[in-house]
Every structure is written in C-alpha cells, then in structure tokens.
Amino acid sequence: MFESPTVDSRLKGSEFRKQSLTLRRELLQAQFKLAELDYPVIILVAGIEGAGKGALIHRLNEWMDPRGIETITFWEHSDEEESHPYFWRFWRKLPPRGQIGIFLGTWYRKPADAFLKGRMKRKEFDWHCHQIESFEQMLHNDGALIIKLWLHVSHDTQRRQLEENAPEKEQIPRVAEQPDELAGNYKKRLAIAEKLILATDTESNPWHLIEAEDRHYRDITAGNIILAAMCDRASTGLPPEPPVRDMNTAGPGTRAQPKALDTVDLSLVLDQDTYNRKLKKYQDRLQDLIWKAYRKKRSVVAVFEGWDAAGKGSAIRRVTGAVDPRLYRLVQFAAPSDEERAQHYLWRFWRQLERDGRCTFFDRSWYGRVLVERVEQFAAEREWQRAYNEINRFEEQLVNHGSIVLKFWIHISPEEQLSRFKERGAEPYKRYKITPEDWRNREQWPAYEDAVNEMVNRTSTSHAPWTLISGNDKPYARIQILKTFCKTIKRALDD
Numbered sequence: 001m002f003e004s005p006t007v008d009s010r011l012k013g014s015e016f017r018k019q020s021l022t023l024r025r026e027l028l029q030a031q032f033k034l035a036e037l038d039y040p041v042i043i044l045v046a047g048i049e050g051a052g053k054g055a056l057i058h059r060l061n062e063w064m065d066p067r068g069i070e071t072i073t074f075w076e077h078s079d080e081e082e083s084h085p086y087f088w089r090f091w092r093k094l095p096p097r098g099q100i101g102i103f104l105g106t107w108y109r110k111p112a113d114a115f116l117k118g119r120m121k122r123k124e125f126d127w128h129c130h131q132i133e134s135f136e137q138m139l140h141n142d143g144a145l146i147i148k149l150w151l152h153v154s155h156d157t158q159r160r161q162l163e164e165n166a167p168e169k170e171q172i173p174r175v176a177e178q179p180d181e182l183a184g185n186y187k188k189r190l191a192i193a194e195k196l197i198l199a200t201d202t203e204s205n206p207w208h209l210i211e212a213e214d215r216h217y218r219d220i221t222a223g224n225i226i227l228a229a230m231c232d233r234a235s236t237g238l239p240p241e242p243p244v245r246d247m248n249t250a251g252p253g254t255r256a257q258p259k260a261l262d263t264v265d266l267s268l269v270l271d272q273d274t275y276n277r278k279l280k281k282y283q284d285r286l287q288d289l290i291w292k293a294y295r296k297k298r299s300v301v302a303v304f305e306g307w308d309a310a311g312k313g314s315a316i317r318r319v320t321g322a323v324d325p326r327l328y329r330l331v332q333f334a335a336p337s338d339e340e341r342a343q344h345y346l347w348r349f350w351r352q353l354e355r356d357g358r359c360t361f362f363d364r365s366w367y368g369r370v371l372v373e374r375v376e377q378f379a380a381e382r383e384w385q386r387a388y389n390e391i392n393r394f395e396e397q398l399v400n401h402g403s404i405v406l407k408f409w410i411h412i413s414p415e416e417q418l419s420r421f422k423e424r425g426a427e428p429y430k431r432y433k434i435t436p437e438d439w440r441n442r443e444q445w446p447a448y449e450d451a452v453n454e455m456v457n458r459t460s461t462s463h464a465p466w467t468l469i470s471g472n473d474k475p476y477a478r479i480q481i482l483k484t485f486c487k488t489i490k491r492a493l494d495d
Helices: 013-034 053-063 109-116 122-141 155-164 186-200 215-236 272-295 312-320 366-370 381-401 414-426 428-433 436-442 445-459 474-494
Strands: 041-047 069-073 100-104 145-152 207-211 300-306 328-332 359-363 404-411 466-470
Touching: 013 053, 013 215, 041 053, 053 069, 053 100, 053 145, 053 215, 109 122, 109 186, 122 145, 122 186, 122 381, 145 215, 186 207, 207 215, 272 312, 272 474, 300 312, 312 328, 312 359, 312 404, 312 474, 366 381, 366 445, 381 404, 381 445, 404 474, 414 428, 414 436, 445 466, 466 474
Parallel strands: 041 100, 041 145, 069 100, 145 207, 300 359, 300 404, 328 359, 404 466
Antiparallel strands: none
16 A cells, blocks of 8 residues: 555646646635535545645645634643543534634544554454544535545655754654654554555545655645545535435334333322432432542433423432532533534534543433434434434443443323423413423424334443333432432442
8 A cells, every 4th residue: 555656756846836826726716615515624634754744734724715724633632632532522623514624633543553552452443443434424424525635755754854854943842752653663553554544445535645755746636635525525515325214114024113112101100208218318329429430530421301391300400419519510402503503413412521530411412313303304314314323323432431321211191291381381480491382392292202212212222221211200200310320320330
C-alpha cells in the first residue's frame, strides 16, 4: 500500500501557483454552495509524522473562507475527555450542517498508538476498527460527507523533516518530541496504519492516500480530492439508503414480533405502609451504591420513558431524593432546538453525559427518534428504522466504557391515563401538566403502542435491557424502579 509511487509526485512552484489560483476559486464556490445545503463536511487529515499534516490544514484554511470552517485538533486528552466514553470528545466537535470541520488527531489515533506500544491486543484493535467504521457509517447515513486523507512520506524524508530541516528559530517543541517512527518503528507504524486503512476503507467513506514528499503536489492533490468530493455530493444529493426492514410483518419462515407491553401486569399495587417502608429501604441502599460507584469511577446513565401522565416525574424524584446532588444531573428533553437539528440526532445526548463516577438521568431520551419522531413523521422511515442499530451501538459504547445503563418504560392503561388527565384538569396546581398536545397524543395510542413494542424488541440488549414498569399504581412503580436501580448497580459493581 505504501510502496514507491508510480506517478510523478512533484510539482514546480510556478505550476503550483497556477493550479492553486484555479483550485482556490473552485473550493470557495463549493464551500459557499455547501452553506445552502443540509449536510456537514468532515475532513480527516492523518498520516505519518512529518508528512505535513499541519501545513496542509493551514493551506486549506488559506484557500477557503475561515468563517465556514473549523479546525479541530486532538493531541493531549484532558482529564474530562478521559473520564467519558472514547467517542464523546469527537461527537462534541462535529460540524453542523452547512459547515466544514477539519480533524487533526482523529478517532484513529488511540488504536494505532495503543497497538504499536503493545497496550492493545489484536482482538481489541479489530473491535476499535469496527467501532470506527460504524461511527463513520452512522454519520454518512445522516448525510455527512466524510473525506479521509492519509499523507505518506518515506522514512528518509520524515527524518529530514523532523530533524535536519527543522527551523532553528522555531523554539516551540513538537507534540511528539521523538515520534515512534524515528525510534525504529517506522515499518511497524506503517503496518498498523495499513491494517487500520484496510479495515475502514469503505465504499461510503473511502481513504485517499497522498504522496507527501513534495508539499506542492501534496496540497494540490488534497485540494482536488476535497473539491471533487464536494462537487459530487452537491450534484448527486444525499447518499442512497439501504432497504428498510419491516420487523412487524410476518412472512414465510418469520414470526410477528411479540408485544412486550402485553406482558406487563397492570393490576399490581402496594399498600401505603409497605410503600413507606420499602421507599426508605431502597433509597438508603441506593445512596450507598451511588457513592460506591463514584469511588469506583463508574457512571450511571438512566433513561426514563413512558406514556404521558405515567408518573415519570414522581418516580425520578424518588430516585434523585436518594442521590447526593453533587453526583447527578437530570436532563429533560423536548423538541430539538435549531442548533440541535443541525447535528446528528444523537449529538445532543452525547454532549450531556456526565463524567465517570457521576449519574446522568434522562427524562425522555434518544428513543424519541423511534417513538414521537416516528409516529408524528418528524423523521423519515429510513431514519427511524436505522436508529435501532445506532442506539444499540451508542449504548454498547457506554457500557464498554464502564457506564451502568438503566432504561425504564412506565406502562399504564388507556383508562388510567384518561383518569389522570381529568384529575390534572380539575386541580388548579396540576393544570400546567396537561396540554392540548397530550390529548392529541392520546388519540394515537395504537400507533405509539406499536412503536413502543418494536422499540423494546429491537433495543433491549444484554448490556442495556429495558425494564417495563407496571405504572397504574404509582407507589408500586416507584419501588420497582428503585429496586431495579439497586439490583443493577450492585451487580455491575460486584462483577
């Protein structure tokens, strides 16, 4: 893959100046066109140390309008980044639709360095490659244009760039004072890079290898690759979607999906004395477990979903009543803002995650994509269909990082919901809880019920299972949630 080039990879200065004038004009036109479209451009600049990655990025910023472009660098990770799942740092920096983000020091850096230094075995390295491929495919499916550039130079050129030709007046030390390649690992670094590239070079998100021996050739080649990709996307529109699967349609050799909500016994109740006793018991236990999780730096991510008037708010209050306020944050979600709509739908949830040892409680969550956005047709069918897999991978990354994930659906009957709606309307201090939107949603109960059943069937996994709560009796529901919290956290901490 990194053999000697078979094409002339050098460009005279006069020819470079001639080509760069045309290229700069065309790149600016493509960038201005992008601002009118509904997708982001993500440019990854990677390669061997000394290949001129920083210089190329400087050139791209010079050629294009800096107001629509942001350069994101990942060199030294902060404590905050290290105490979150790996992809958290990258999700937070993704460019919005209509903008360009240039990434230096990307999601490829960690597996490459760790594998080189022997801190990562081949099986884990392959897993990281799979996670990277899935991450990029997810962004691609949402419309992002991802352009991946790998800059390559020979070992002699690298050594000359890093040692012999370094400007004497430049007193700022490099990030890596002694790159691994100069310590005798050049061939090994290339072998690992080849594995990474081959594992993540897909039809949707291909790699572009650029000979960077000559800076003029490097810059013109990279600029033309970016220009061609942007013009192609502008002319062809969004990439084609894979065929949609209908999980609820039974065909030859298949079975209709079970209705998970039918398994919930809504007749379960708890008398007041038993409730008071168990409430104190489980709140005391939860308080101790949350502090234990904090000391072990295990974060807790809990999702509360359910029907309107199911009692999510009162159940959350019983949970937070047992947790030190310094150790949790409650995040509530409604319709996305303009800023959030300019990003992948998971972006607004990734950025809210608390660091290791703390709790993040979500009052409604990423499941809105397969519930309200599905039923109300705010998301196209292809979007909510692919969301099941995206959500499963998101939660898998949380768990692999060490997070303890809990997901609750509080189920009530239509009759109980109607009773609670009427009660809210009759009580002055509760009227704010009932809106015309709630009554309208009630009319679509069958559609929401289908969506919930499919959601549970397709996203209740071994690492992040759903807990279906019988919610017709609020005291019973609260105790079941507290009990599940205690049981799940204890089991995770004892493993």
